Amino acid sequence: MSDNAAAPSSRPLKTTGLHDGDAAPGCKKIDPILEIDGVSRTFGGLIAVDVDHLEIPRGAITALIGPNGAGKTTLFNLLTGFDKPDKGSWTFDGKSLAGVPAYRVARMGQVRTFQLTKALGLLSVMDNMKLGAKDQDGENLFRALLPFLWRKQEQANEKKALDILERFMLDTKKDDYAASLSGGQRKLLEMARALMSDPTLVMLDEPMAGVNPALTQSLLDHILNLKAQGMTVLFVEHDMHMVRHIADWVVVMAEGRVVAEGDPYTVMQDQAVIDAYLGKHHDEDLGADTEHVEVLKELLDDEL
Template structure:
């Protein structure tokens, strides 16, 4: 056989969850428009505005995040997604606005207190402590540790039993995330994808109610992408709410129950993934930013896979 007749392998399809879960239904009240009320919101934000000099990064009139669902926050680069994340989690302060988590106001609440309330986040650029081992990073994620208090820390009998419980929980999570073989390694030695897994696993050490993931797939080796996808779906199965920022529309349509679209700091569309991808405002936002994305092609694939 000549070299000209050598078959060319088809490009690999984007990874998808191994066993797709049914999408949540009945998340909103009335028509799916920007700011639509949710049946059971876990976050409610009103009039949130953040400017940097003459640039308005976030200008959100009203948005609600549904409980026990996976919500994707999407939009072109510079849309204000990460800034909104920073505001909701206490890592930045707004110029105006108010928001609540699980019925409790978060306005002016610092990040560490927000985390203690059950709302944790990961970062686009991972924040693993490189000179600590993987296991030590995990143990730092547990909240309410007696040994952190000066006087209690002087008496091992007070904190030793809790320390053993925390370490056992860390071992269980590391096994689940397939990082147990790395537990004694320094976090700095992990690959980018492994650091993403570590950050997600460490977030679960605090038993969160809401997990917020800032571009969880950014810089991840394709070999680990499937694992991350499945872990995100598992969070919902375990009763948590997930809000994540993502540019990969293939990923969004497969795992998100609800999609919120931002452009130029504002929420321009909301709805189920398929409806959002067909929304003219969404297409304008992406094409207007010259994004290399074919929403029509993605929608077509979605229909084909649903039929199969």
């Protein structure tokens, strides 16, 4: 295996126009939607995140990968207001998000899903969807007492929710409790609910985790459709096959830092990525993330 091996000519790279200069950690993007500078987070003596600079390209699907404990979900939590960094700053669409609470981040157009779904189980699927709509007149205490002020908007939100549920093949479940859905259906519901706020950036934390294989292709298609509809997608994922097939750009984290960036076909041959998954001393048993290592080896073999 050569570090300089190129992707097969029959599979054109999808990263044209995404970055400026070499594809190195922290490289400049042509049109970044998210810019991160000097963000760090520690838990006791553990450095969970230590990102010097990172830019996420607009209008693309970016995968954030790395071995277990690399800091991926912690970085998601920081960027979406669910946790606070020790230091650092970041901007979304040119606006600073440092110190902005999660609900305001979502209202600005940056929404996320969770590895463990957050559907409200004792509400119906339709009610979960309507909760995702923003700027609802009925949320005001005074207006809530006067239905004629918000009923028309409520009807419009229900129509929008039903249209989205149909796309996600959940319309027949609209009156069911969310708790009655399967794990994969709850993933679909969470993604569908996120679209109720008309987001600009959708952040998915391990969208394939716990999903029945029968729903895997459906989820992949929906993620690709987000891009087709003009949204930017940033997702954390351990499924390397998914990363290779849908990601335009890949960011690799290890021990809290960004160690590699690039298109999925060349990143998986980057020595820094191999070291991150195998450990720097390949001949020693360092408790490497063996499940992901085997997948990585398989993908490398496919590419060579």
